[in-house]
Amino acid sequence: MKKYATFKGRATRAEFWWFALIDTVISVALYFGGPALGLGMTPVLIYTLATALPNLAVTVRRLHDTGRSGWNVLWGIIPIGSIAVVIMCAGESSADESHGPYPGTANPLPAV
Numbered sequence: 001m002k003k004y005a006t007f008k009g010r011a012t013r014a015e016f017w018w019f020a021l022i023d024t025v026i027s028v029a030l031y032f033g034g035p036a037l038g039l040g041m042t043p044v045l046i047y048t049l050a051t052a053l054p055n056l057a058v059t060v061r062r063l064h065d066t067g068r069s070g071w072n073v074l075w076g077i078i079p080i081g082s083i084a085v086v087i088m089c090a091g092e093s094s095a096d097e098s099h100g101p102y103p104g105t106a107n108p109l110p111a112v
Contacts, residue, residue, distance in 0.1 A: 003061070005053050007070060009100045011061035016089055019058050023051060059089065067094030 003009075026047065034043040060070035068088055075081035 003054075003057065005057050007057050007060045009061055010065035010093075011058050012065065013062070013090075013093065016058055016062040019054075023055065059085065062089045064099035065093050066091040067096045 027044065030043040030047050031041075034041055056073065059073050063070050063072050063085075066088060072088060073085060076085045
């Protein structure tokens with residue numbers, strides 16, 4: 001969440017998948033915990049709205065890291081396109097530095 005809405009730069013494979021794992025665990029816990037506590041689906045809705053922008057940002061940065069345009073995230077709008085976006089995010093990092101240097105190198109992009 002350090003780069004809450006940073007769409008510039010790159011996200012490593014580990015950064016993307018750890019974010020996805022933690023986000024999924026929290027979502028599942030709220031999905032089952034909310035109704036069990038009598039809160040209904042309100043906690044899930046609030047959490048989903050609060051993390052929509054960071055999810056989009058980390059996905060765009062991951063696509064940049066694989067050498068693709070961030071606009072490829074729009075494939076997720078169509079049902080089968082979500083699978084394509086996940087496959088694109090699973091790819092190896094690109095040596096292309098058009099979206100900034102690889103994270104952890106001497107000149108990382110500043111968080112905006």
